[in-house]
Amino acid sequence: MTGEETIVAISTPPGRGGLGVVRLSGARAIAITTSLIQFPKLPLETQRATLGTFTEPNSGRALDQAVVTCYRAPHSYTTEDLVEISCHGSPIVLRHLVECCLAAGARAAEPGEFTLRAFLNGRIDLTQAEAIRDLIESHTLYQARVAAQQLEGSLSRHLKPHKQTLLHLIAKMEAGIDFAEDDVAVIAWQEILSQLDRISGDLQKLVQGYEYGRIVREGLTLAIVGRPNVGKSSLFNRLLNEERAIVTPIPGTTRDLVTETANLGGIPLRFVDTAGIRAAVDDVERIGVERSFAAIADSDLRLLVVDASTPWTEDDSRLLDKLRPLGALLVALNKSDLASHPSWTHATRGRSFVSAFTTGTATPSSESAGSQKENCEAEATPPQIVHTSALTSDGISELKEKILALAAPSRDLGVEGEFITNLRHQQLLKASLEGLAKARRAAGEHVHHEMLLLDLYDALRPLDLITGATYADDVLDIIFKTFCVGK
Numbered sequence: 001m002t003g004e005e006t007i008v009a010i011s012t013p014p015g016r017g018g019l020g021v022v023r024l025s026g027a028r029a030i031a032i033t034t035s036l037i038q039f040p041k042l043p044l045e046t047q048r049a050t051l052g053t054f055t056e057p058n059s060g061r062a063l064d065q066a067v068v069t070c071y072r073a074p075h076s077y078t079t080e081d082l083v084e085i086s087c088h089g090s091p092i093v094l095r096h097l098v099e100c101c102l103a104a105g106a107r108a109a110e111p112g113e114f115t116l117r118a119f120l121n122g123r124i125d126l127t128q129a130e131a132i133r134d135l136i137e138s139h140t141l142y143q144a145r146v147a148a149q150q151l152e153g154s155l156s157r158h159l160k161p162h163k164q165t166l167l168h169l170i171a172k173m174e175a176g177i178d179f180a181e182d183d184v185a186v187i188a189w190q191e192i193l194s195q196l197d198r199i200s201g202d203l204q205k206l207v208q209g210y211e212y213g214r215i216v217r218e219g220l221t222l223a224i225v226g227r228p229n230v231g232k233s234s235l236f237n238r239l240l241n242e243e244r245a246i247v248t249p250i251p252g253t254t255r256d257l258v259t260e261t262a263n264l265g266g267i268p269l270r271f272v273d274t275a276g277i278r279a280a281v282d283d284v285e286r287i288g289v290e291r292s293f294a295a296i297a298d299s300d301l302r303l304l305v306v307d308a309s310t311p312w313t314e315d316d317s318r319l320l321d322k323l324r325p326l327g328a329l330l331v332a333l334n335k336s337d338l339a340s341h342p343s344w345t346h347a348t349r350g351r352s353f354v355s356a357f358t359t360g361t362a363t364p365s366s367e368s369a370g371s372q373k374e375n376c377e378a379e380a381t382p383p384q385i386v387h388t389s390a391l392t393s394d395g396i397s398e399l400k401e402k403i404l405a406l407a408a409p410s411r412d413l414g415v416e417g418e419f420i421t422n423l424r425h426q427q428l429l430k431a432s433l434e435g436l437a438k439a440r441r442a443a444g445e446h447v448h449h450e451m452l453l454l455d456l457y458d459a460l461r462p463l464d465l466i467t468g469a470t471y472a473d474d475v476l477d478i479i480f481k482t483f484c485v486g487k
């Protein structure tokens with residue numbers, strides 16, 4: 001049983017603060033607390049805060065006032081006796097309190113051990129434990145809301161009917177096999193197939209939703225690319241609403257990559273402001289250019305910035321050629337506050353001009369670009385084009401909208417558990433789908449039920465692993481090691 005050892009840890013973040021909390025869980029949590037802290041009256045009331053004095057055991061000297069909340073098993077986070085000692089947030093006092101707890105028989109908690117105990121004692125399932133970590137690590141309110149939904153058990157609830165269907169099929173077939181001579185009704189093949197299809201269809205949707213879920217959980221990266229001096233840094237700052245990157249009128253001075261994170265519709269968006277890409281004149285600049293291309297290729301989305309007050313150049317074409325094969329691409333026709341160069345004057349003309357280059361069907365002359373227009377519009381995925389001014393902010397909100405629309409097309413939170421945010425869950429759902437596909441093939445061929453049963457178990461097992469109904473210790477290790485100590 002987990003509660004035999006009493007664990008202790010500081011549960012508040014490192015550093016000084018108004019308050020600091022030390023948490024104990026296990027059979028001796030309350031006894032250890034009352035041996036170190038003097039209270040006006042004992043026993044401690046459960047789920048009530050009691051003011052006490054933390055006294056050094058050796059000298060009997062009072063060190064701090066403490067507000068202690070005691071939760072008795074099973075009504076606690078871990079389902080064990082659990083005590084939260086809230087002191088002033090002095091790292092010295094908190095550490096000393098932990099040392100005194102250790103001397104009194106507690107053991108230092110491993111990262112995530114309180115939550116691990118909550119899981120092992122059946123208080124929460126594995127998806128909820130993972131949601132607690134995501135909630136703590138959320139950077140935006142939207143991320144926190146998504147984690148909170150999962151913490152309420154949305155994913156487990158979503159999977160439950162599918163598990164029940166599979167269990168039902170398995171049970172019927174086991175019965176059919178075991179009592180083959182008796183009159184146990186065997187399910188019609190058609191019914192088996194339709195049930196398997198229903199589960200597959202739903203799991204498939206969840207797997208597909210991961211693409212968006214991953215973005216919600218991890219955020220996304222946008223590389224800002226363009227010739228020197230087109231306004232990349234200025235645009236970057238506008239998007240961040242801050243003045244962080246160095247802005248200078250001298251070409252090629254933003255040599256290093258600058259990464260900042262902004263909150264775009266609840267999704268953390270990391271901007272990579274790449275070094276001015278041009279034929280590098282020295283080694284430092286060459287390194288900058290190489291790093292830029294690596295960062296561009298790794299990004300989820302690319303934004304090509306073009307100076308609309310100057311003509312389209314060979315360099316712009318070259319960049320576009322390099323970006324085209326890399327995936328999602330946005331083009332900002334920047335400096336829209338200035339008089340546009342004749343080749344950009346008409347919006348649709350600008351669009352066809354850029355589109356022409358994205359299809360690789362045009363040469364960099366405005367005349368040929370115009371004549372290529374029809375060709376280009378037939379293309380399936382031309383880059384999205386936005387007119388912007390980093391100086392006046394014109395077009396910035398449209399740019400933000402387009403970034404979100406391109407990176408996260410299905411942005412609505414929708415029904416609970418509609419999308420998954422965790423790679424582990426996605427991999428297990430895929431494994432379950434494989435089992436279902438095998439089972440479907442077997443059922444289609446009317447194979448012996450005993451063979452079909454194996455496939456059904458293959459489909460069910462990964463679903464159990466998601467919620468932790470069955471689990472392997474090494475998986476728990478991987479999950480709980482990513483928690484902070486004290487959680």
Ligand code: GDP
Pocket residue numbers: 226227228229230231232233234235246247248249251252254276334335336337338388389390391392
């Ligand atoms: P980068 O080299 O592409 O990062 O370009 P910067 O952001 O450093 O900008 C180069 C110059 O263009 C600076 O003097 C900026 O103030 C100016 N600039 C940037 N964006 C705009 C814009 O939208 N309109 C105007 N008029 N000037 C801009």
